[in-house]
Amino acid sequence: MSEPWEEEGPGEIRKFMYVNRKAPYGTIYALESLEVVLIAAAFEQDVSMVFMDDGVFQIKKGQDTGQIGMKNFSPTYRALEGYDVEKLYVEAESLSERGLSEDDLLVPVEVMSRDAIARLMDEQDVILSF
Amino acid sequence: MLHTVNKSPFERNTLNACLGHALPDSAVLLIEDGVLAAVQGTAHETEMRKALEQHSVSVLGPDLSARGLSPEQVIPGINVVDYAGFVELTENHDKVQAWL
Amino acid sequence: MPIEVNGKTYETDEEGYLANLSDWSEEVASAMAEVDGTSLDENHWEVINFLREYYEEYQIAPAVRVLTKAIGKKLGPDKGNSKYLYELFPYGPAKQACKYAGLPKPTGCV
Numbered sequence: 001m002s003e004p005w006e007e008e009g010p011g012e013i014r015k016f017m018y019v020n021r022k023a024p025y026g027t028i029y030a031l032e033s034l035e036v037v038l039i040a041a042a043f044e045q046d047v048s049m050v051f052m053d054d055g056v057f058q059i060k061k062g063q064d065t066g067q068i069g070m071k072n073f074s075p076t077y078r079a080l081e082g083y084d085v086e087k088l089y090v091e092a093e094s095l096s097e098r099g100l101s102e103d104d105l106l107v108p109v110e111v112m113s114r115d116a117i118a119r120l121m122d123e124q125d126v127i128l129s130f
Numbered sequence: 131m132l133h134t135v136n137k138s139p140f141e142r143n144t145l146n147a148c149l150g151h152a153l154p155d156s157a158v159l160l161i162e163d164g165v166l167a168a169v170q171g172t173a174h175e176t177e178m179r180k181a182l183e184q185h186s187v188s189v190l191g192p193d194l195s196a197r198g199l200s201p202e203q204v205i206p207g208i209n210v211v212d213y214a215g216f217v218e219l220t221e222n223h224d225k226v227q228a229w230l
Numbered sequence: 231m232p233i234e235v236n237g238k239t240y241e242t243d244e245e246g247y248l249a250n251l252s253d254w255s256e257e258v259a260s261a262m263a264e265v266d267g268t269s270l271d272e273n274h275w276e277v278i279n280f281l282r283e284y285y286e287e288y289q290i291a292p293a294v295r296v297l298t299k300a301i302g303k304k305l306g307p308d309k310g311n312s313k314y315l316y317e318l319f320p321y322g323p324a325k326q327a328c329k330y331a332g333l334p335k336p337t338g339c340v
Contacts, residue, residue: 023138025196026163042293054138054166060198067192067213071289074198079288082296097140099171104198 014125015046020055022130025070030058033130034076041083048087048124049080050117051109052094055130059090061106077107091117132223136162136230139174148229149181159211159219160189165197168204175205182207190216235261247329254282254332262330266321270330273309273318280304281331291336294324 018037024030037049051059058077065072080088088109095101095111102111112120121127133152137144145160145167152158158181160168167174168189181187188209191201201210211219220226231246232239235257241249246262248254259278263270270278280301284292292300294312302310309315315323324336 022141023163023166023197025193026136026138038290038293042295054140054163057166057197062198062200064195064198066195068196070196072196073289075287075289079290079292079296082292082300097173098166099169099175099203 013044013046015123016040016048017121017124017127018047018049019121019127019129020049020051020058021053023054023057024063024074025065025068029130030055031073033128034058034073036128036130037080037085038076038083041085044084047085048089048120049085050089050091050120052091052117054094054098056090056094056098056100056105059088059105059107059109060100061104074106080107089117089120131156132159132219132226133157134159134161134226134228135164135167136228138163139167139177144229145174146177148227149177149185152181152185154184157186157188157219157223159216160187160208161216162190162193165189165193165199168194168208169199170203170205178205178208188215188219233258233261233265245329245335247335248332251332251334258332259330266326274327274330276305276309277301277315277318277323277327278331281327281333285331285333291328291331291333292324293336294322297324297327297336 018033020030020033022029037047041047059074063072063074088107090105090109090111091114092111093114102109133148133156135145135148135158139145145164148158166172167178178187187207188211189204191210191212194201194204194210204210232241240253240258243249246265248258260270281291281297284300298310298312298315301315319326328336
């Protein structure tokens with residue numbers, strides 16, 4: 001009989017990738033993805049998050065939702081490290097098409113080319129797209 | 131007529147469809163994810179500058195701020211408006227077409 | 231069920247979490263603990279204050295695993311372990327401490 005503070009092993013570790021392609025606030029996808037990632041972090045899998053297309057705006061610095069009456073959830077991306085979600089990838093082409101650079105982002109990320117992201121996707125066991 | 135666009139130009143062709151149907155004297159207001167079209171240095175800047183030759187174009191400031199964008203980053207010629215400005219725009223036009 | 235403190239009534243959800251974060255005060259926290267038959271000492275407050283700071287910074291209530299690790303980093307291994315935290319908050323450190331801290335129920339909390 002195990003006590004509540006005794007943890008079970010993670011079992012077989014699989015590669016999960018969360019693909020984020022939508023800007024925050026206009027639709028619910030960004031927040032839903034973030035919540036799923038935080039919940040699924042408990043399963044101790046090999047998790048990565050990709051921010052591409054308008055998804056790069058999710059981690060844009062300086063978000064201020066005071067006037068639109070919605071919660072600014074951008075600080076929560078900085079909590080991901082504490083959840084052991086440390087693989088954050090951003091597609092270089094998506095940044096430049098939007099006039100953005102790595103300096104505009106609020107968390108440390110690895111900027112990768114579209115080709116490299118494509119190869120990374122191919123290595124995954126499970127891909128969840130938001 | 132006032133046209134509002136609430137979709138990102140990177141994701142949907144809503145802005146394109148709007149600009150293709152907007153007559154020269156009509157105004158365009160970018161709201162929600164549509165504000166992403168108003169920023170300088172994006173792949174849609176040329177298209178927006180062309181639209182500015184024919185239309186008065188505005189963008190909703192609160193939606194810019196929410197996405198971490200500031201009025202200084204907006205293409206010159208596009209008016210940044212607040213909610214009162216949004217209301218004023220709708221009052222100044224006989225009708226509103228909301229492109230979704 | 232709403233909670234009453236010093237003649238003022240505060241809205242809560244069905245599990246006793248405060249409906250409005252801004253309603254929180256130390257008196258409200260103590261009153262919530264009293265309902266559960268707990269009296270808060272300095273060790274409880276240390277965790278409650280830690281949670282409030284965490285929420286302020288990240289806008290979420292941490293999962294228990296994350297809380298334990300973060301407490302260990304800040305207050306040392308004697309406190310950053312599940313046994314210590316479960317002894318302080320027998321209903322589950324994340325759940326019960328978050329409630330007293332006036333935070334929503336942790337995301338992904340079991």
